[in-house]
Amino acid sequence: MITPDPYATWFRRRAEGGDWGSETIAAAIVTPLLLMLLCLAIAGGRIVTSGAKIDAAAEDAARAASVSRTYSGAQAEAAAAAARSLDDQGIRCASSSTNVDASGLAVPLGEVGTVTVTISCTVAMSDLLLPGMPGSKTMTSRFTSVVDAFRSREG
Template sequence: MTVTSGWAARWRTAGEGDRGSETIAAAIVTPLLLMLLCLAIAGGRIVTSGAKIDAAAEDAARAASISRTHSGAQSEAAAAAARSLDDQGIRCAEASTQVDASGLAVPVGQVGTVTVTITCTVALSDLLLPGVPGHKTLTSRFTSVVDAYRSREG
């Protein structure tokens, strides 16, 4: 029969009082890791949506700059923006397209520009992350040059 005394006995019994501490640590850390993951997904969604809205604004401005009339530029820009957003899989809760087609009124031979501004509200509420708003409004603006020698109706 061996009797252990001193530091060996203390060392052997020290580990016995920590039972369950890993479970408590996991219960504390797991929700924090899930929140960090959801936050990364929300940030990624905002960044990729912003890039896709930039591309839609570019497409809409180009379509508007090719148009010959102010009303045609408005409708072409709105249609191009909707097509581009749909093709890229962006679902806006609210979307608006503003077109400044004043460059179409410039006389032939002078350079004019058409500017399109797209505003899109992207939903984040499906992430169920506390502290993250339910939606984020993103705005993108792009200016396209109107061909100086193309005929226009003003």
């Protein structure tokens, strides 16, 4: 038994005038799905990029706090560095908080301490995705920086 060539059958049907609308219907079904998939990929990429920018702000804030000599100075330096970094990178937080654990500044000279900064930033979805999108997303990042063991501190 000889099986017919599927391509020959397709060409014969096309030549006879059958199945002319099937490509249009398939395109009408598949095109919106592909566009939605593309939009979801772009949205995911923008959210990940914003998270990376908040990670960088936490790193900048922790480094600024770790070179401070006092606990209150570390708090102020971390908050200022976080705000500066978020502003430089174009992140607009609807609300933000910067928490600093500067207990590493209280360790005796010669011992290594750490400073940990946690930044929480609530970003409107209209800033992340499309103008007019409802909702918001809260992103949190934490970074720990080492305090120089032999740098003078006031505690």
